[in-house]
Amino acid sequence: MKILVVDDSSTMRRIIKNTLKRIGYSDIVEGTDGVEGLVGYQNNNIDMVITDWNMPNMSGLELVTKIRKINKDIPIIMITTEGGKIEVIKALKAGVNNYIVKPFTPMVLKEKLGDVLGII
Numbered sequence: 001m002k003i004l005v006v007d008d009s010s011t012m013r014r015i016i017k018n019t020l021k022r023i024g025y026s027d028i029v030e031g032t033d034g035v036e037g038l039v040g041y042q043n044n045n046i047d048m049v050i051t052d053w054n055m056p057n058m059s060g061l062e063l064v065t066k067i068r069k070i071n072k073d074i075p076i077i078m079i080t081t082e083g084g085k086i087e088v089i090k091a092l093k094a095g096v097n098n099y100i101v102k103p104f105t106p107m108v109l110k111e112k113l114g115d116v117l118g119i120i
Contacts, residue, residue: 002027002045006037006063007052007079012102016050016079019106023113034058038066046074048117053080053091061094068095075116079104 003025007013010032017028029044031037033055041049049067051060064076075098078091083101091099097116100108113119 001025001047002029004029004031004037004040004044004046004049004051006031006034006040006049006055006060008033008055009052012052012079016109019109020113022106023110034060034063034066037063041067041070049074049076051076051078053078053082053087061091064091064094064096077112077116079109 003020005013005016005028007016013030020026020028029040029046031040035057037051038058040046051063053060060078060080064078067074067076072095076096077098077100078096079100079102080087081102088099098112100112
């Protein structure tokens with residue numbers, strides 16, 4: 001499974017990548033913002049997207065909207081500090097399958113991945 005991780009924070013990308021590797025996912029493509037994320041999505045056979053919301057050049061919400069126009073079924077998880085009810089509803093309406101509020105633990109990411117991928 002190839003996973004696209006998009007976040008403008010190199011530290012957050014490293015945390016997400018390390019967590020993914022610990023639970024068995026090592027085929028990871030990175031993007032530093034929504035623009036790079038979209039290019040990474042278009043140039044790779046991506047099976048799942050994990051994206052931040054607040055990024056320069058193109059937000060995660062815009063990225064989700066653009067990916068959903070291409071692929072309505074790909075699993076997408078939004079990771080963000082935007083944890084208000086309005087933001088969660090906005091992300092879900094854009095097509096996010098699940099939502100994680102920062103800060104989070106590796107166990108939370110693992111659980112959300114399991115939920116989205118249908119793995120127990």
